[in-house]
Amino acid sequence: MLSSDAPVRSRPSARPALPAGPTDFTEAWLRNRRLSVHTRDAYRRDVAGWLAWCAARDLDPLWANFLHVNEYARTLESTLAVRSGRPLTPATVARRLSALSSWYDFLVKLRAVDANPVAGADRPRIDRDHSATVGLTPDEVDALLAAAEADTGPTAARNRATIALLADLGLRVGELV
Template sequence: MPVEFPVPARGAALPALTGAGPGEFTEAWLANRRLSAHTRDAYRRDVAGWLAWCAARELNPLRANFLDVNSYGRQLEDPTARGGRPLSPATVARKLSALSSWYDFLVKLRAVDANPVSGADRPHVDRDHSATVGLTPEEVDALLAAADADTGPAAARNRAAVALLADLGLRVGELVSLDVTDLGAERGHRSVRFVGKGGKPRRRALTPSTTYAVDAYLAERAAAQGVTVPELTGPLLVATTGTRLDRHSVFRLVRRLARAAGLPAWAQLSPHSLRHAFATTARAEGVPLEDVQDAMGHADPRTTRRYDRDRHNLDRDPAYVIWAARARRRG
């Protein structure tokens, strides 16, 4: 018979977890970490996938060892086991990383003696490479132009969404989580506040073009509801039904506009492509790495460097700077 685990009780205190099943542990683990709603859902799915794999094999996950984790990882990488859809090494590594964090939590609670993922064989991930399809500055301009030319009842909202992605390099989860009340003004800047990855509170400045797009959208939305802009509440970006715009709609929007703009790789683009373009363009324009890192909310500058698609361009070789400085001294 498959192993069955009780449904987690939300809000349960950690001391009450003695003798609890993996489901309760998962909710307690997530509640113990500062995570965005999107990351929380992703981690929950990652652990649920492992628990389902264990249940199918009548394996108690609290008694699993590194050999079991290795078998699970191999299945994730095997296209025949997934209906011809293998996961990338980065995705498998992410799933195992979430699982390792879950087991670390269980070790601290003394629910297990050791973390079985720590001894497992994780796939190698090239930290200097990203599978996301990037965009050149000219392609971003074309995408924004397509948004400006867009028509229909959601055109103003679409322009605001794409402007926020392009000018701020937001993650799609950060974009769709924005509320009207997150907009503000600080020391002469129009700004937006939000919770970034890892539950970190963030704030960014809005460019004049993004401010114009957002204000135009809110003015149109307020007029349609028969209220003033200050009276608007709820999500910043809403669907035609009035509910919060979801990430899947933003994916479809980016690809539709990219296709309208005539971008060759439109079918492979995603909102994250605009995030990569933000980092690449900022670095190419001379923005210091640490400023780009702060703007993107990266804990590690190596992550920011990976987003910079132009980092290996020979035009940026520091040898030229050294040579030019030497030439000035001799001049």
């Protein structure tokens, strides 16, 4: 029960607009994350896709709830991938929702939204042990390392280190560079 001298908080009729618009806000969010250039680009596309989906439904993303996010996820699951012509994989849908969740966490920290609507949404189940990425077999990796070891040219040490890092750590070329 409220006492007579307690301040009454009313919910504002509208949330403040995203500072400088969604694109600038997304850029501020990305600058605050330690991400590779490729991951930044992917996350930027992920948020832009959500914002476009919201705009097509005349939905203010600041007022979205987990039901909207669930509907968006179902839309993603039926979206055909440009390269393969097949529906997006569960891992891709999960990554897009993860990026969106991080974006909303940032909005929560800035008090632009009360809660993260992605937190309560359904996410696709993905097998953490499965990857569609085709890599080298262990024998192919061994052959590559052996070839690097046999190299005696002026760049041999650099080449051996490069191959070892790529093979042992599973780095992307861009991460190595």
